[in-house]
Amino acid sequence: MSWNRFKEYCLNIPSLDLSLDVSRVDFPDTYLAEMQPKIAKAIADMEALEGGAIANPDENRMVGHYWLRNAAIAPDAAITDEITKTRARIKDFAKKVHAGEIAGQDGPFKNILCIGIGGSALGPQFVSQALGHPASDPVKVYFFDNTDPDGFDIVLSQLKGQLGQTLAIVTTKSGGTPETRNGMVEAQAAWKAAGLDFAKHAVAITGEGSKMDKVAVSEGWIERFPMWDWVGGRTSELAAVGLVPAALNGIDIDGMLDGAAAMDEVTRNKDFRQNPAAMLALMWYRLTGGKGARDMVILPYKERLSLFAKYLQQLVMESLGKEKDLDGNVVHQGIAVYGNKGSTDQHAYVQQLRDGVPNFYATFIEVLKSRAGDSIAVEGEHTAGDFLQGFLLGTRDALYDNGRNSITITVKEVTPFTVGMLIALYERAVGYYGTLVNINAYHQPGVEAGKKAAASTLELRQAILDGLRAAKGESFTAESLAKKIGREPQTELIYKILENLAANPAKGVQKSAGQAFCDNQYSCV
């Protein structure tokens, strides 16, 4: 790598203490000039989006996450007012919780249990890992982000005897996500079993008037915070979804919002060579051929950022993974994202990155400051942090020497400001990339298909139970039961559900194993 290319293509932004080095992406010098009209359109589209255009045409919605950190730019005064008031209300709520003015039945809240999934969980998880100080934070943070009963039990066992000082935060934009509703029902049961009133320990973050909102109102939960339809789930970390748990956790939410606002400012720059989000999107386009041909591997060399890849997975893949472009052509767009943390990953999958199938590009995230205090020397004069940077630089070189491209983002330290900045950088890069490949980056039609199919398997499960109960004592194979209930085309699903019912005997389904799995017999006792 030449020093000259580095000087040319490492974008250094002193006001943010951030640099974006794209010199290790092998684009020809003509590339940026060629892409100028396309990126200019992306920047213009984003300007319209920030101005309140219906940037999500399928859902007929505005896309307003940029207003959250600069309420003054929202397209109408009522929205500006709501954002400002909600932010103040969140800070006031956290203050009262910390002061014990709002408390549980057994005393001041010392834990929060965040119940939510997808965009209603990933941001809070990333931020609590990035900015929390578990030994000294005002509360400990727990999550229900699935509908796995054993997962609920693991968390509840950690909270045993403490539910009277645990605040449940139920987060769902739509208010109807089954995993979240189930988590809430399980939590309600746990509080009840402990002789406590769940409503006195619960807060809702949801769309006004949603199913969850109605539950919160009718049961008299402690507080409700809004989730607006112009904020997408995957861009909601800087809305109440992320700010409520962060503020309760003692994290400086103004710092996060300021970091995002500062990044927004820089990434609006029409001089795209000086605009890190535009440059990032252009690199993705180059590296993937504008068709997702390579995966994005995110390698932060910092424990605190180890959930960033998981967070970005939803932001990038749910935004860009689309079947059709804006003109209705089938394009099957997207960029796959994975990653964990360096140098840990070096001892797991970096072997393949260096030598195997070259279907990826890496993004190294470098954090200059090693830790809060000083470090001891672990070998010669070198500290553990010196090794960490050594591994980053070494791995980057080893990849580049074997024709593997990478991008490097460098920040000074992991602070609320930096985290806000990183979130805002990727939000806008995803938006720009969406325009470059002409897709709607703000809807998620594909997710619905899986949800509908899941609902229909529950209906089938009921039909199976009804069928077995109607013929109590009689044994069936999956095939004979399918025939009996008139669902022959669904025999495979019936087999899968019967196996599950037999493993969870509470509903009275028993299995007697046959010679081959398809001969297994099931009956209801």
Ligand SMILES: O=P(O)(O)OC[C@H]1O[C@H](O)[C@H](O)[C@@H](O)[C@@H]1O
């Ligand atoms: O916040 P909720 O409405 O419960 O949604 C949670 C998640 O559910 C989905 O299936 C969407 O695809 C995600 O974008 C969303 O973040």
